[in-house]
Amino acid sequence: MVKEKKPLRIGLCGAGIGGLAAAIALQRAGAQVTVLEAAPELGEIGAGIQMTPNVSRLLIQWGVADVIGDNLVEFEELNMRKMDGTKVGYTKMMPDMRRDLGFPWWVVHRAHLHEGLVKVAEKEGARLLINSRVTSISYQSSPHVTVTTSSGATHTFELLIGSDGVNSIVRRTLFPYVKPTPPTSxxxxxxxxxxxxxxxxxxxxxxxxxxxxxxxxxxxxxxxxxxxxxxxxxxxxxxxxxxxxxxxxxxxxxxxxxxxxxxxxxxxxxxxxxxxxxxxxxxxLLVTSLPSWSSASKNIVLIGDAAHSMTNHMAQGAATSMEDGAFLGRCISSVISGHITLADAVSIYETERMPKAHFKQQLSFLNGAIWQLPDGPAQEARDAAMKPELERRLFLRSSNLYGDPKTVLGVYGYDAGRHADEAIFQFLRGRRRGDWRVGRGIEKETYDDVMGLFMPEGRKGGARGGED
Ligand SMILES: Cc1cc2nc3c(=O)[nH]c(=O)nc-3n(C[C@H](O)[C@H](O)[C@H](O)COP(=O)(O)OP(=O)(O)OC[C@H]3O[C@@H](n4cnc5c(N)ncnc54)[C@H](O)[C@@H]3O)c2cc1C
The missing domain is CATH 3.30.9.30 (D-Amino Acid Oxidase; Chain A, domain 2)
Structure with a gap:
């Protein structure tokens, strides 16, 4: 008699945008997903949110876009202005973004996005439990993780994912000494x-x-x-x-x-x-920096703001959480198909995604600085670098990072699923050869490149950690 394989039980602590996206990706990968949410009902507070092409691709792929429908709004253009209204930069969004990246740049109310994610997560078969605040986590005495919720219920998983936001109990359990901090006022x-x-x-x-x-x-x-x-x-x-x-x-x-x-x-x-x-x-605007995103035995891993909260200036906090889920989904699919172990999956995820998130944290901070420069040489250099796009001339780089070709390709053109597939392939090939390489080291180069664009001569390379 063939013994039936037990499903892989994955628990998510937190049903925010990141947790729900991960629930969809993991359920599609074949895992049995339970999402524990502290709030008494599912929903999102706050106002609008940008769903840039790197994640509109996920909303389309998962069928969430169909559920949200017209509430996903595509807009015609981006105008960059000084406070007195003078236009200094311009990006044609529609139809150019779709044409160049293959996916739209949407803006949406958070409540509509959240509702769409909930509906699809449930349709995919994820179990969403409200009134389930995780209060303690036991993970060191066995390969499994057992969590207790405020009602006293316990749940056991092969993998626990901390998707519980910037004040994450999962992160505090793994890294009690880390405190998310605002880099400036x-x-x-x-x-x-x-x-x-x-x-x-x-x-x-x-x-x-x-x-x-x-x-x-x-x-x-x-x-x-x-x-x-x-x-x-x-x-x-x-x-x-x-x-x-x-x-x-x-x-x-x-x-x-x-x-x-x-x-x-x-x-x-x-x-x-x-x-x-x-x-x-x-x-x-809190930034979280961690030495690792997982437990030593790789049975707990962090995603979203719990792992890498960032300033909002590139509109990438929630987007990066969703990418995390999509990436993990591909890794878990390879675990379920027997190609890699759960520990391999978590290692691949961390190795590949940590530099990516770190880069976006830096880039977001930088964009905040660019948008809040005092009048003077740096602001003049910024505006001069945007001038060709304003005059509809050809340009290769711009200090308007929402339209800068290199940033647009690297951030908004990024495909988390494809990145995961390539990383798993490299891992399997490297394992055969015994030389799987950790980290890729391209991010710093891109960062310095962007920095050089708007800083006046003599201050190049000097703005890292500067006033935002
Ligand atoms: C002004 C501003 C503008 C922004 N604009 C954008 C934008 O345009 N685009 C973008 O991509 N990002 C944007 N962001 C960032 C984005 O809001 C966050 O990065 C994103 O919401 C994080 O999602 P998350 O799922 O990781 O965490 P959260 O949204 O914080 O979700 C965490 C969930 O976990 C639950 N929870 C917490 N503790 C527990 C527990 N112990 N047990 C169970 N459940 C628990 C919470 O109730 C919550 O539902 C912006 C942020 C700000 C401040």
């Missing part, structure tokens, strides 16, 4: 204003004539706006430095006067929209 407000309200205002209505993304750059602050919810709402992310340069590590309530004061000197059109915001909270 830079924080963000998030807000939504109905397009109808913008259209009715004689000054602001010009901003609602077509569906665009606008970035308004100033010293120490910026505003980015884009449409969400079938183009009915305008989403705003407003970066700023806390007045006393305090380091903020928790969400804070802020008076509406403080918000208005920060943006009072911006172009009247966008200032008018900011004045329509009724209430806001200040979101910290």
């Amino acid at each position: 830079n924080c963000a407000y998030r807000a939504i204003v109905p397009y109808e309200q913008v259209r009715q205002d004689p000054v602001a209505r010009e901003l609602a004539e077509k569906l665009t993304m606008e970035v308004w750059m100033s010293e120490g602050s910026y505003i980015i706006t884009y449409p969400i919810s079938k183009g009915k709402d305008l989403n705003l992310v407003l970066a700023h430095h806390v007045p006393d340069n305090r380091l903020v590590d928790q969400v804070e309530d802020v008076s509406i006067e403080e918000l208005r004061e920060t943006y009072k000197d911006y172009d009247l059109r966008i200032k008018t929209v900011v004045d329509m915001i009724e209430s806001v909270q200040r979101w910290p």
Whole structure:
């Protein structure tokens, strides 16, 4: 009699965007997935989120895009402006992004994205358990991991994935001494204003004539706006430095006067929209740096903000979480087909994904600095580097990283599934030869290359860790 193979039990701690994406990828790979979520109901708070082509490809592949439908909004163009409204940079989004990368650059309300991910995760067969806050994790005394939840229930898995965000209990269990920190006093407000309200205002209505993304750059602050919810709402992310340069590590309530004061000197059109915001909270921008993403015995691994929270300036936090899930899904598929062990899968994931996430953390920080430069030589060099795209001339590089060809290909053109397949292939080939190489070392080169673009002569290479 043929003995039936036991399914591989994988537990996810956290049903955020990263946890749900991983649930879909892992369930598709053939694992038996249980997602433990602390909240009493499934959902996402907050406003809009960008789903750049590196992850719109996943939403399409997994069928999530079909579920979300028109709530995934594609916009025509990106305008980069100074705070007085002067246009300094430009990226044609539609149809160019789809044509160049094969996938759209979408913007969406977080609630719509989350709902789409939940529906598909459930359809794929993942078990989603709410009211299940993980309170303790036992993983050293056996190859399996047993977690206990706040209700006293226990669950045992071959692999536990920490997808529980920036305050992750899974990360704190593995690395109790690590604390996510804000690199500077830079924080963000998030807000939504109905397009109808913008259209009715004689000054602001010009901003609602077509569906665009606008970035308004100033010293120490910026505003980015884009449409969400079938183009009915305008989403705003407003970066700023806390007045006393305090380091903020928790969400804070802020008076509406403080918000208005920060943006009072911006172009009247966008200032008018900011004045329509009724209430806001200040979101910290925390960065997590870890020496490893897994337990020594490779039965626990981290994804998403739990592993690599980053500043928001490249719109890659959630996107990177989703890539993690897609990558792990391919590795787990190779475990289930018997080509590699679970420990191999976790090692391949960490080896390949850690430099990628680290690079995006650096790049996001850098883009925040680019968008918040004080007027002067560096800002002039930034604007000069964007000029060819504004004049619709051919260009090879730009300090507008949302349109810079090399960054676009490397970040927004990245295919996590393909990367995983290549890494597994290299691993299997290397194992035969006994020379599997750890790390690839291309990221620093790309970072320095981008840095060199906008820094004035004499300061090149000097902005790493500089003021954001
Ligand atoms: C202003 C701003 C703008 C941003 N814009 C973008 C953008 O445009 N594009 C983008 O890709 N990213 C963006 N991000 C980043 C993005 O929001 C995060 O990176 C992303 O939400 C992280 O997803 P996650 O699933 O890893 O964690 P989370 O979304 O934090 O999810 C963690 C989940 O785990 C649950 N949980 C926590 N503890 C436990 C426990 N003990 N037991 C069980 N469950 C638990 C939580 O309830 C939650 O559901 C932005 C961030 C900010 C601040």
